[in-house]
Amino acid sequence: MEASFRPVSFPFLAFLFLPNFFFFFCTGLLSELRCIDTERQALLNFKQHLIDPSNRLSSWTAHGDCCQWVGVVCHNLTAHVHELHLRSFYPEGDFVTDEQYEAYERSMFGGKLNSSLLDLKHLNYFDLSFNNFSASPIPSFLGSMKSLTSLNLSNAGFVGVIPHQLGNLSNLHYLNLEGYWIDDLYVNNREWLSGLPLLQHLDMSFVNLSKASDWVQLTNTLLSLFDLQLSHCQLRSIPPTPSVNFSSLLTLNLSDNYFENTLIPSWIFGLRNLVSLDLSYNHFQGPILVDLQNMTSLSHLDLYGNNFNSSIPNWLYSFSRLEFLNLGYNNLQGTISSAIGNLTSAISIDLSRNELGGKLPRSLGNLCNLREIRLSSNK
Numbered sequence: 001m002e003a004s005f006r007p008v009s010f011p012f013l014a015f016l017f018l019p020n021f022f023f024f025f026c027t028g029l030l031s032e033l034r035c036i037d038t039e040r041q042a043l044l045n046f047k048q049h050l051i052d053p054s055n056r057l058s059s060w061t062a063h064g065d066c067c068q069w070v071g072v073v074c075h076n077l078t079a080h081v082h083e084l085h086l087r088s089f090y091p092e093g094d095f096v097t098d099e100q101y102e103a104y105e106r107s108m109f110g111g112k113l114n115s116s117l118l119d120l121k122h123l124n125y126f127d128l129s130f131n132n133f134s135a136s137p138i139p140s141f142l143g144s145m146k147s148l149t150s151l152n153l154s155n156a157g158f159v160g161v162i163p164h165q166l167g168n169l170s171n172l173h174y175l176n177l178e179g180y181w182i183d184d185l186y187v188n189n190r191e192w193l194s195g196l197p198l199l200q201h202l203d204m205s206f207v208n209l210s211k212a213s214d215w216v217q218l219t220n221t222l223l224s225l226f227d228l229q230l231s232h233c234q235l236r237s238i239p240p241t242p243s244v245n246f247s248s249l250l251t252l253n254l255s256d257n258y259f260e261n262t263l264i265p266s267w268i269f270g271l272r273n274l275v276s277l278d279l280s281y282n283h284f285q286g287p288i289l290v291d292l293q294n295m296t297s298l299s300h301l302d303l304y305g306n307n308f309n310s311s312i313p314n315w316l317y318s319f320s321r322l323e324f325l326n327l328g329y330n331n332l333q334g335t336i337s338s339a340i341g342n343l344t345s346a347i348s349i350d351l352s353r354n355e356l357g358g359k360l361p362r363s364l365g366n367l368c369n370l371r372e373i374r375l376s377s378n379k
């Protein structure tokens with residue numbers, strides 16, 4: 001402070017510098033941080049190319065502080081734009097009214113993503129999910145947004161090939177490319193994914209992966225991955241994989257892939273930490289393999305809609321963490337053992353649409369957490 005006031009003893013200098021000093025004092029120390037000019041320009045340019053039918057971005061005005069804008073989160077010390085929350089909200093619930101759906105349609109962003117976004121050099125979270133960029137492919141410049149740790153393009157309506165440039169986003173922890181419809185999005189190869197070593201969550205459900213059938217090996221290189229969602233990916237066959245290293249996986253979803261009549265591939269049994277396994281709506285056949293018996297950390301097991309034809313193995317009843325068990329719509333034989341009373345964590349059990357017979361064991365009464373059990377369409 002003393003140094004700053006020294007000019008007072010030199011009237012001429014004081015005249016020159018005091019206004020600057022006060023300016024600094026008022027804007028720099030007392031008022032809030034304002035956003036960075038180049039970043040505001042980048043956002044305004046981005047907005048210009050966006051279609052925003054319900055004017056959700058009305059707060060994005062030419063001279064405003066972009067840190068105060070809807071959907072924009074700045075770092076609280078540097079004022080750099082760190083997050084862009086631009087998702088739309090699909091109406092929740094089982095019964096969506098026309099009004100709700102129309103409101104959702106009006107709220108969706110469309111148009112083009114402008115590469116001015118590259119000026120947001122500190123952006124780490126970008127969520128564009130549930131919008132309608134229906135006419136366009138995923139722009140390859142997104143692969144140059146190196147600071148991203150989370151990219152969410154789930155149901156954003158993009159079509160065409162997923163650009164391999166996304167493989168340059170080496171800081172990504174979260175990548176969601178889930179599509180609207182089968183075949184809107186597809187990949188030509190999967191090598192680019194190995195450029196994302198920090199990935200923890202990967203969702204490519206509804207993306208046509210049939211040209212990248214060696215995707216299992218790939219997951220061997222993603223050593224941080226704990227959530228892998230590959231539902232509806234047109235994966236007709238699973239190539240044999242000698243060994244699988246990605247034991248960090250906690251959830252694996254391979255539902256709705258119509259694997260051509262085959263056994264559950266053995267690498268799945270190597271995933272000892274798995275908490276959730278969804279293999280529903282495939283064409284797996286044969287017995288429920290004993291190889292599953294060590295996967296006792298499972299709390300969610302969904303084998304609905306396959307051709308499993310053994311009896312329900314007794315060891316399955318010792319899965320004490322199992323909350324959700326779905327064995328429905330298979331060809332399971334035999335009776336339901338009284339050991340089912342050991343599934344003490346069970347909340348929901350579906351054994352419907354099988355060839356099961358016999359009496360219901362009394363031990364079902366031990367399942368205090370059970371809210372739902374389906375047994376219809378058996379013998």
Ligand SMILES: *[C@@H]1O[C@H](CO)[C@@H](O)[C@H](O)[C@H]1NC(C)=O
Pocket residue numbers: 076077
């Ligand atoms: C900035 O945000 C971080 C968490 O995001 C918080 O811990 C910190 O206290 C904040 N700093 C200030 C000056 O508000």
Ligand SMILES: *[C@@H]1O[C@H](CO)[C@@H](O)[C@H](O)[C@H]1NC(C)=O
Pocket residue numbers: 045048049112113114115116
């Ligand atoms: C991005 O915006 C600039 C300036 O508005 C424009 O010249 C350019 O063509 C746009 N690029 C794309 C890919 O839309």
Ligand SMILES: *[C@@H]1O[C@H](CO)[C@@H](O)[C@H](O)[C@H]1NC(C)=O
Pocket residue numbers: 087127129130150152154174176
């Ligand atoms: C990605 O978007 C989906 C759909 O809006 C949402 O459920 C999910 O939580 C989002 N993930 C992240 C990390 O924002």
Ligand SMILES: *[C@@H]1O[C@H](CO)[C@@H](O)[C@H](O)[C@H]1NC(C)=O
Pocket residue numbers: 105110132134135
């Ligand atoms: C997306 O926008 C296109 C026109 O750009 C329109 O034909 C289509 O119906 C829209 N899709 C949805 C789900 O609203």
Ligand SMILES: *[C@@H]1O[C@H](CO)[C@@H](O)[C@H](O)[C@H]1NC(C)=O
Pocket residue numbers: 143164165166167168192195
């Ligand atoms: C990464 O970016 C470089 C140029 O910056 C490009 O040549 C390369 O093809 C990109 N890699 C991937 C996997 O897209």
Ligand SMILES: *[C@@H]1O[C@H](CO)[C@@H](O)[C@H](O)[C@H]1NC(C)=O
Pocket residue numbers: 182183186208209210211234
């Ligand atoms: C998925 O891609 C394959 C190979 O490009 C193609 O033959 C197949 O028709 C696609 N699946 C669908 C449902 O369009």
Ligand SMILES: *[C@@H]1O[C@H](CO)[C@@H](O)[C@H](O)[C@H]1NC(C)=O
Pocket residue numbers: 205229231253255276277278300302
């Ligand atoms: C697997 O993915 C499908 C499609 O996205 C979803 O409906 C299902 O709930 C997922 N399974 C689990 C266990 O999350």
Ligand SMILES: *[C@@H]1O[C@H](CO)[C@@H](O)[C@H](O)[C@H]1NC(C)=O
Pocket residue numbers: 220242243244245
């Ligand atoms: C398993 O991991 C080791 C060490 O990371 C690696 O050398 C090996 O090739 C991996 N195995 C497979 C099948 O990828």
Ligand SMILES: *[C@@H]1O[C@H](CO)[C@@H](O)[C@H](O)[C@H]1NC(C)=O
Pocket residue numbers: 285286287309310
């Ligand atoms: C179960 O299915 C397999 C493969 O289709 C078949 O070889 C076997 O005979 C069947 N077992 C029973 C008990 O039906």
Ligand SMILES: *[C@@H]1O[C@H](CO)[C@@H](O)[C@H](O)[C@H]1NC(C)=O
Pocket residue numbers: 290291292293294
């Ligand atoms: C299950 O674990 C036991 C003890 O670790 C081991 O001896 C057995 O071979 C395993 N069974 C399978 C099917 O992997």
Ligand SMILES: *[C@@H]1O[C@H](CO)[C@@H](O)[C@H](O)[C@H]1NC(C)=O
Pocket residue numbers: 314315317318339342
């Ligand atoms: C069920 O639990 C009882 C008592 O803990 C035990 O004796 C029995 O072996 C268990 N049965 C199975 C199939 O795990």
